[in-house]
Amino acid sequence: MKKLFVYSLGIVLFFGSCEDKKKQSETDVEVQKENKNDSEQNIKIDSAKTDYPEITNDNVVSFLTEYGKENPETKVLVTTRFGDIELELYEDTPLHRANFIYLVKQHYFDETFFHRVVPNFIIQAGNSDLVSTQKKRAELGKEYLLPAEIVPGRIHEYGTVSGAKEYRENPDNRTAPYEFFIFLGPKSSTTHLNGKYTIFGKVTKGMDVVEEISKVKADDGDWPLNNIYISAKVIE
16 A cells, blocks of 8 residues: 555545645645555445435535534544544534534445554544545545635644645635544644644544554555554444
């Protein structure tokens, strides 16, 4: 498996995530552009099944606004081999909350990875180099982006959850919908993040798991040498 986006990336769909490396001047979390060839690509995973329309940039706001009214949940459990991470989603970032709940209920995150890990900075999830991930994105909406919902005064702090984004040609700081990152670095590392990435939730339990994941061995692109699969479910 080898290389993908911080934004991911990977065949993966292609992928979106936190820009390539804190080491590289810590400028932006960008969706890493593709890909790693995983020997596990032959694993067959059911793609997302949905009766909802494909999400596009034209219908994203109306669709998620309506979906959010019908699905008001704010708590999600992310499971990994290292343990569980509980997330609380903010209601004042309604499109991001609704999008995340939608993806969880469509089982998008199941069999994706924490695909980027940077100690004392971030861990990013929602991508993989499995064909199934690309297929899910194609079915749910392969090109849509979320309008930024940046709340004045809200900054990246230990345990905040933010949406990854396309770095290039994205002056409106729109979020790539399929990847998110959990921040654990010092506030001094947030200069290029605050006001540019939508913070839509926080970890309420499991930061010890986040810390452990952040320290696993990774390649030069911050991709863990051993895949860290995740699954997610709504808990409240």
